[in-house]
Amino acid sequence: MKFKNFAAKVWQSIKNLFKPSRYQAAVPSLISIGFGIVFGILTMFVIWLLAVLGVFKTNNMPEFFYGVGVLLAGAFNEGMDSIADMLFAAAPLILAGLSVGFAFKTGLFNIGAPGQIVIGGLTAITIGLKVSLPAPWHWMLALLCGVLAAGIWGLIIGALKALLNVHEVVASIMMNYISIYTAFLIIKGNGMVNTQTSQTLQLPASALLPHGEVALFAYYDMNIGIIIAILAVIVMYIILHKTTLGYQLKAVGFNKEASKYAGMNTKRNIMVSMAISGMLAGLAGAILIMVSGKYFQLTKEAMMAEIMSVGFDGISVALLGLSQPIGALFAGLFLAYIRQGGYYLNLANYMAEMADVITAVIIYFSALSTALYAIVKNRKIKLEALKKLRISRRKEKTQDGGENV
């Protein structure tokens, strides 16, 4: 009996969760997450089926049910350890998502986040290796300089757009390549390379993001990155929703012509917007690299795969999070969660890339689902309107009939 009540309560609260209109914006994202996971599970099933039927041979038979369990358990597979891993991985994703999402909100597509991440990381490494300072000041300075340098990197893109009318996507892509080679130039030219491994040198402990001693923060890689990310989310939320700056930037993003008409300086706003977006990406880059055992690998491919990919993930996070700061927080956490699941999929003889398949499907659907959702909603409204029309007609007819009698 007690259980029944409890279940009813849970069901009600789940229902309530979807009811209020303020959640409605998140519905398309949730739908696409659902589709993505279902698609992922189907793929795993097909792989399992093909293996069982002997279509392809393998020594390590995939275990379907175990695999699905592991995937869905995500960051809960190994208790606190994997939760800490998830939070650690989520921090740069959230920041990159914030960066891209903020630019979206102000009408710009910052596909330059990968480059800004490289610049943020590069600056943090340079400060870490070339400046010697005691512990808290050293990493703070490195972080700050990373943020500022990437902000300037973003500002360049904004200035190109505002002053010379160069489309920000084109400028961003160019700047991404420039950022890689700038990084190689500065790192190699200033003796910051470990010649044996062709990696950057290990940063001194004073330039690493601090570890904690308590709770989650005592685990393996874990550092204060996630706290910085959450603070950034709060700050961005306040800027976007509570300040005149955010008001202006959004106005320019939604309708540049109307903002100009209202006397806003649209050119300055575009530059400010790109600079802020760049700063967030730079923060992601610095957090990514100011960790023990993290290096820049000095080949283009490795940079693309390890550092810049975070920036591209930022686009996914921003899409899934509907460009909202809070959305970026949840989307970043979700992405890290499902990747943790993918990481443990090895145990069930599936590839870890399964998580990427799911992410990819989710992104496709979140690009589509807003449209799908709108179609479904319109249809519903229309059917209701037609129904009402018929009812009112019927009433009129019966009334007419009554008069005749």
Add this chain to the structure above:
Amino acid sequence: MDYIIEMLNISKIFGTLRANDDITFQLKKGEVHALVGENGAGKSTLMSILFGLYQPDAGEIRYKGEVVKIHNPNDANRLKIGMVHQHFKLVDVFTVTENIILGMEETKNGFLTLENSRNRILELREQYKLFVDPDAYIKDITVGMQQRVEILKMLYRDADILIFDEPTAVLTPQEIDELMHTIKNFKKEGKSIVIITHKLAEVMAVADRCTVLRKGKGIGTVEVKDVTVDTLAEMMVGRKVSFEIDKKPANIKDEIFRAENISVFNNEKNKHEVHDVSFQVKSGEIVGIAGIEGNGQTELVNVITGLKNMTSGKLFFHQKEITKNSIRQKLELGIGHIPEDRHKHGLVLDFNLAENLILQSYYLPKFQKRGFLKKNEIYQYANQLISRFDIRSGAGSASITRSMSGGNQQKAIIAREISRNPELMIAVQPTRGLDIGAIEYIHNKIIEERDNGKGVLLISLELDEILNLSDRILVMFEGEIVAELDPKKTSFQEIGLYMSGSKKGVIAHEV
């Protein structure tokens, strides 16, 4: 019955909107049938259904008594239905001939053969006296000629049922007369004609019968010779309408604004969009600028407000030069601007009403403190304006402006501009696309501004509006001011001659 087209009990629903609700429309062979109603009454939707652009949700269409389904414009063409859309569907860089044959080109070995088509067009041109040069490019001919091309396009396809959607909106009074004449010719030839319009004078002039729509419902069909304009207006609006605007004599005082020798040169088109324009606006007067669309009015306004740079010229506000001032400086000095395109310039559609009402003043201490918006004050202010200007919307100050009706969007803009208390109000097409109630309201507000000693610069394509409101009329043609007229001493016809460039006046510069 000799109905050629019958549309019986047609319903069409868009989202929650019942664009057509059980409308019946019957067209007799050889008649001119007017379809009137306010904006949003469902006229265009009904005709688009007939032309196959939309499918009705309920009801049936009969052609000569037989039920037909019209799935697309090709089906409509087969039934010899032709339509001239409000916005012409012409390819700018093609010639008249190429545009007319588009979709039914004659070819020989895969190559286009224009000779036969061209001759056919020349024949039609003679037959109906629709004079256009078949070899001219669309971009080089006037709007009136473009309309003739659209008409020829229908005739070329042997259309017997001709639908005109708001055909006179872009024409000068002289061109309107010609069009009416052409329509009467078609009637003589036995063609059936539908005119969609909201101008009742045209209905009285040319139509045999008239069907009135209001808010998606059919109000009735009447013989035009049995009714008066007033009855039609009442049917259309649902209450008595006064066409007279109550206006006190102007109390004109000092100069507020002066433009001196403004020119705007367009490098791409290699011509002057605005050429050597000078005028002044005084306190307590409404200066109207009349002209056909695209004769430099938009550019002139953009230059005055700062949205566009001028090539040469000077602007003065209370005798101080403001030529180089930024948009914000001009706004702060006291220039209000009701923009031509309320979606492009007037509103940030994704913002809510409250946010839109502070679009130019969000940075003032009244609405912000150290960069943080004062939400309470902003919403209070919005609520004040909402009740003072009677802006209606679903969720009050928090409604997203995109979801509001056009009339209320315009009211919001007018509320914002008037409440900023500007000395000079520039109103561009302030009533475009609005229904009669909203138009009355906005006209009264503009006159109120004038009576409060403000200067008003009114730019409109509607001659009625210009003639009724203005204390002084300037006419623009090809970027120049060609006449300065007194509304009490001029007429539609005279203004029309100036608008089309057939007459040039001497302008007395008082400057």
